[in-house]
Amino acid sequence: MKTLVISVGGSVLIPTLADHFLSEYAEVLQSLSKLFRIFIVVGGGGEARRYIGAAHSCNINEAACDEIGIAVTRLNARLLIGVLGDYAYPAVAEDYTRACEYGLYGRIVVMGGITPGQTTDAVSVVLAEQIQADLLINATSVDGIYSDDPKICSTATHYDMITPTELIEIVHKGSMGAGSNNVMDLVSVKLVQRSNIPLLVLDGRDPYNIKKALLQGVIHGTIVSADRTSPLPL
Numbered sequence: 001m002k003t004l005v006i007s008v009g010g011s012v013l014i015p016t017l018a019d020h021f022l023s024e025y026a027e028v029l030q031s032l033s034k035l036f037r038i039f040i041v042v043g044g045g046g047e048a049r050r051y052i053g054a055a056h057s058c059n060i061n062e063a064a065c066d067e068i069g070i071a072v073t074r075l076n077a078r079l080l081i082g083v084l085g086d087y088a089y090p091a092v093a094e095d096y097t098r099a100c101e102y103g104l105y106g107r108i109v110v111m112g113g114i115t116p117g118q119t120t121d122a123v124s125v126v127l128a129e130q131i132q133a134d135l136l137i138n139a140t141s142v143d144g145i146y147s148d149d150p151k152i153c154s155t156a157t158h159y160d161m162i163t164p165t166e167l168i169e170i171v172h173k174g175s176m177g178a179g180s181n182n183v184m185d186l187v188s189v190k191l192v193q194r195s196n197i198p199l200l201v202l203d204g205r206d207p208y209n210i211k212k213a214l215l216q217g218v219i220h221g222t223i224v225s226a227d228r229t230s231p232l233p234l
């Protein structure tokens with residue numbers, strides 16, 4: 001069985017507590033777990049932003065704001081575990097060693113943030129290194145990487161495939177397209193380059209895009225791989 005790490009942006013999984021896609025994601029993950037070993041890293045989404053906004057307005061320091069963000073990612077992770085039921089290991093992995101340990105039970109492992117000063121995307125890349133994942137998927141709110149913000153620049157080019165080095169250059173330029181200044185942060189993409197693990201950035205607003213990519217090879221996104229000849233090792 002191949003091993004996947006999937007980073008699911010909180011903004012696509014749980015934009016708000018009243019408006020979320022937990023059931024849709026759970027259905028996709030449950031069916032994929034019969035074919036792949038799956039580790040999920042869940043982001044903070046709208047609720048994390050609201051908590052951090054409140055913390056900023058109270059002049060709480062940045063590191064403490066990050067701790068609040070991490071707590072919300074873990075609450076989101078707990079919600080996903082609840083919806084996944086018996087398919088998931090019943091606890092949120094709070095460090096990489098525990099994620100490895102929980103993975104030994106053959107269920108889906110779910111985690112949120114780990115330490116201040118980074119994002120859950122960075123967590124997903126380090127986790128992928130730790131468990132020697134075959135593929136890292138970043139399910140986000142755009143359909144991949146663009147040369148420029150397509151909402152602003154009508155001539156922006158969508159990339160079907162790029163190398164990690166090219167991705168770093170795009171992030172440096174600050175022009176990852178479609179709300180996409182924040183598709184992935186610089187720390188995360190540098191870790192992607194170091195890990196040498198193929199990354200698939202795809203449109204996570206529809207969770208079935210993950211299934212389509214893995215089972216049918218239909219990709220609504222961008223493959224980031226140093227190996228252009230055999231980009232997806234599945």
Ligand code: UTP
Pocket residue numbers: 008009010011012042043044045046048049052065066067068069070073112113114115116117118119120121123182
């Ligand atoms: P996210 O990774 O979810 O950031 O973590 P995000 O940019 O809001 O992503 P989306 O919207 O979910 O896609 C939320 C916040 O939690 C803190 C940071 O403050 C981050 O902005 N955090 C998260 C950490 O400090 N460390 C972590 O390991 C993870």
